Amino acid sequence: MLATDPWLVGSVYWRSWWLQNYPTADEIDWLAKSARIYITHEHPDHFNMPTIRRLGYSSAYLFPALAERGYLDYMTQQGYRASIVPPSQWRRIDDDLSIMSIPVWNDDSLLLVDTPAALILNLNDAKPLPPVLRAIRRLADRIGKPRVLLCSYSPASCVNSFLDETGEIVSLKPARHYVDYVCRLCDTLAADFFMPFASQAVFERRDSCWANGFRTSYDDLRLYWRSEAQLFPPYTTLDLSNFTYHSVAPAEYRPMERSRVAVLTGNRVAEEEAAALSPDDIAGLERKLKAFRWLLWLFFPRGFAFQLGERRLHYDPLGGHLQESNSSKRGDFIVVIPKLTMKEAIRNNHVSELGISMFIRIRLLRRIDPRKVYALFALLQVDDYGHLASPAAFLRWFGRAIRYTFALRLPVPRP
Numbered sequence: 001m002l003a004t005d006p007w008l009v010g011s012v013y014w015r016s017w018w019l020q021n022y023p024t025a026d027e028i029d030w031l032a033k034s035a036r037i038y039i040t041h042e043h044p045d046h047f048n049m050p051t052i053r054r055l056g057y058s059s060a061y062l063f064p065a066l067a068e069r070g071y072l073d074y075m076t077q078q079g080y081r082a083s084i085v086p087p088s089q090w091r092r093i094d095d096d097l098s099i100m101s102i103p104v105w106n107d108d109s110l111l112l113v114d115t116p117a118a119l120i121l122n123l124n125d126a127k128p129l130p131p132v133l134r135a136i137r138r139l140a141d142r143i144g145k146p147r148v149l150l151c152s153y154s155p156a157s158c159v160n161s162f163l164d165e166t167g168e169i170v171s172l173k174p175a176r177h178y179v180d181y182v183c184r185l186c187d188t189l190a191a192d193f194f195m196p197f198a199s200q201a202v203f204e205r206r207d208s209c210w211a212n213g214f215r216t217s218y219d220d221l222r223l224y225w226r227s228e229a230q231l232f233p234p235y236t237t238l239d240l241s242n243f244t245y246h247s248v249a250p251a252e253y254r255p256m257e258r259s260r261v262a263v264l265t266g267n268r269v270a271e272e273e274a275a276a277l278s279p280d281d282i283a284g285l286e287r288k289l290k291a292f293r294w295l296l297w298l299f300f301p302r303g304f305a306f307q308l309g310e311r312r313l314h315y316d317p318l319g320g321h322l323q324e325s326n327s328s329k330r331g332d333f334i335v336v337i338p339k340l341t342m343k344e345a346i347r348n349n350h351v352s353e354l355g356i357s358m359f360i361r362i363r364l365l366r367r368i369d370p371r372k373v374y375a376l377f378a379l380l381q382v383d384d385y386g387h388l389a390s391p392a393a394f395l396r397w398f399g400r401a402i403r404y405t406f407a408l409r410l411p412v413p414r415p
Contacts (some may be wrong), residue, residue: 064109091130097115105400107381120148150195158356180226186227295379
């Protein structure tokens with residue numbers, strides 16, 4: 001049995017994300033019998049260590065061949081059996097089951113699963129570029145089996161976190177944008193079925209619950225669906241032998257007990273408010289920003305600020321320094337982030353994940369294009385994953401991005 005990207009217990013992103021429907025203990029025990037578990041990428045809603053600890057040590061964990069592989073060292077140190085799947089090659093994991101891992105440029109991967117009756121295309125959050133999609137389509141056409149597409153379909157970034165000068169939300173992408181994207185994927189890949197995947201989260205912190213109004217729901221999928229692929233509801237079990245399916249009705253969802261969510265999120269917010277930033281924290285953030293100093297100066301010549309509790313730190317790209325500021329209008333925008341979250345993001349070297357949390361707010365102080373600010377978090381991810389640690393690291397990442405985008409050759413699985 002094969003499982004992928006299991007987030008089955010608890011919450012992620014600093015108590016902000018919670019599951020709409022949690023599995024029962026028996027269901028988790030059944031999944032723990034999986035011989036292999038594939039992790040597409042490092043984000044904690046896919047590489048979820050509390051879930052992995054709950055599943056135990058009997059499964060073998062498989063990872064993509066990305067440029068940087070700290071996850072593999074970590075799993076090995078923790079006593080788990082973990083290995084890299086050779087890229088763009090079929091690996092037989094059972095008598096009638098083969099998998100292929102395809103790394104993509106943005107530190108993510110795709111998982112293709114060849115079964116006797118169908119080809120499963122797990123694109124999760126990766127958003128592969130057109131040359132990759134064309135290569136997968138050519139492969140799928142040669143295999144000739146019905147195709148089941150899995151991918152995310154709801155915002156998982158700061159696209160709705162912007163506030164204009166009047167305090168109104170500036171949304172970069174409405175729900176229909178995400179549905180249209182999934183429909184284009186289905187059509188490009190000639191998918192027969194679409195399985196909603198990696199988007200069944202709700203936001204429960206008092207500073208992130210606003211984002212529930214901007215989720216792309218199953219109702220949105222049904223309303224705007226324009227593909228010939230059959231749309232399944234979330235939490236669907238599909239029988240590949242005859243393509244019958246069963247879905248869990250929303251009335252039967254098993255959310256986390258409300259009182260427990262309130263206690264855990266309340267405790268986290270209290271810890272946020274009690275935290276204090278150290279000089280090392282500020283220096284760490286300054287170092288991250290200096291990696292893109294001249295690009296940031298080009299985009300934001302007035303600089304920008306971070307509101308961290310009672311402290312406001314202004315970043316001057318020209319000088320490359322963070323300094324205390326009392327002005328509420330200085331710079332092009334202000335990023336409002338809880339103190340403890342910023343401390344942990346800096347110390348864990350995953351500052352780009354702040355944009356996924358759903359509780360940061362970005363106040364625009366000028367008429368600037370919010371997409372420039374969005375790009376800042378994409379830049380930070382390049383540094384977070386170590387691609388700027390040395391010229392060799394950058395060339396390794398860039399070379400793999402070119403190779404697995406524009407020179408992708410996907411073989412047909414062996415009979």
